[in-house]
Amino acid sequence: MPDPKPESILIVCLGNICRSPTAEAVLRSKLADAGLGIEVDSAGTGDWHVGDPPHADMIAAASRAGYDLSQLRARQIVPEDFERFDLILAADPSNLEDLERVRPAGNSTRAVLFAPYAGRGVDAIPDPYHTGDFDGALDLVEAACDGLLSQLQ
Template identity: 60%
Template sequence: MTSRILFVCLGNICRSPAAEGVMRALAPDLALDSAGTSDWHRGEPPYGPMQEAASARQVDLSDLRARQFSAADFGRFDLILAMDRDNLADIERLRPAGSDTPVRLFAEYADAGVSDVPDPYYTRDFDGVLDLIEAAARGLLDEL
């Protein structure tokens, strides 16, 4: 069974911490984490507007801090979920030889006909992103 799941976006301040928070609320028994492919926000809390939008849905992100994805994560997690195709490509570039840890696009679990979770840091659509994340989280739980 997949019990250790990592969510990955670009900066680890919007999409991936929101996905971690939503999944924590739905499945507190799973070992969950999030990371960013960049190191731009290392150590920072999730972006304020994302925290506010998540909080309105009773999802608390306040204890999360951004960290950068590393090749060692392939050995720490059973499943790595990328928020978009660029993140997936960046993750795969760091895959160690011999690693068979699955890396998938998180949005594909939503059955919404999209492969990428849009970045609300740029789109400003925090609620729309949370809707997609919640749908993907439910779809993921159905497959676990």
């Protein structure tokens, strides 16, 4: 039996200034266009950027593609997120491992890798904070959002 359609999705990366806020904005836009009222948020596993806007280069790449990240602010995942969200998507395997360390005992919220939804045979969205490839990260995020959306419809 397939997983039930989530009512809320959280996307998680390391600092919540590149991959996950971009995915939040892209997924929110695509869900709205499809008429699906699913709550979307993002968070980071680390606390270095809490309260900061997304990385300026990520804002610029997203803006060129028609997404506005300017109002988003970084936050760190908290154990309560496992109760608030039905599906948690991790940007890479390291983020998924970090999520499992935060997961409350006995919680069964589905937490999986986000990149495989892109259908490109990859398990991670490379972190543009380190690679400098903000457009490439955006492209993979868009593909993963499209793959997820096709499964939700």
